[in-house]
């Protein structure tokens with residue numbers, strides 16, 4: 444089972460590609476809004492600083508109580524940004540679930556008549572919101588809070604700087620850290636808050652899409668799903684977790700197929716899992732798909 448040397452050997456059907464593009468459009472819209480939310484912090488900081496300078500003159504050193512109120516102001520601004528981020532990502536997840544249910548039902552001729560799509564959107568989203576991301580113990584809201592805390596830590600020393608020149612150069616660093624700058628560029632040691640948040644947004648939408656897929660496949664009685672690498676996947680010699688999942692097989696899958704009267708020599712077993720035990724998205728920015736396999740028996744059962 445070594446034929447999948449090149450992950451691009453799996454080409455998504457045209458409908459899948461269009462579906463991904465539609466989802467990507469939601470993400471881009473969200474990312475623009477999320478970037479604005481976090482960029483606003485640096486302009487609030489500049490404005491707050493300017494108001495002290497206007498009152499006291501250029502190189503005025505803030506008193507301890509002024510610093511404390513400056514920090515409290517900043518804390519409020521950041522927690523406001525975190526709350527807005529949470530609600531934006533939440534609504535994008537709901538939108539992604541609705542879109543995916545619509546598209547996947549078209550793709551596989553699945554009828555969702557028995558399901559109240561409006562209710563399901565919320566139910567699936569809330570299920571994910573309560574579930575920590577694999578490998579962390581943190582829910583989405585907690586992860587956003589962690590990034591907000593990091594932003595506060597990065598910014599707080601700014602307030603203790605004494606001269607205007609010091610503040611101006613610190614402000615440049617903060618602006619960069621709030622921006623979408625590349626990690627490793629000047630003043631951006633390990634990524635920026637906008638990038639962190641954009642990644643959260645993309646990952647949560649991918650999870651939402653996966654939940655929608657699993658629900659639709661369950662309704663349609665499609666019990667076996669392939670783990671397929673997305674076309675943009677960077678091949679890492681089969682060592683990366685998704686590559687292992689795409690090459691592996693769920694425990695007991697072969698037996699289940701045989702018990703269901705299916706000739707396993709006609710089935711691509713690589714990356715095949717029982718839908719009920721399909722692996723969770725294992726890392727941020729995962730673009731892999733769950734692709735169902737349709738056996739004759741499903742059509743007969745209908």
Ligand SMILES: [Zn+2]
Pocket residue numbers: 685729730731
């Ligand atoms: Zn993946």
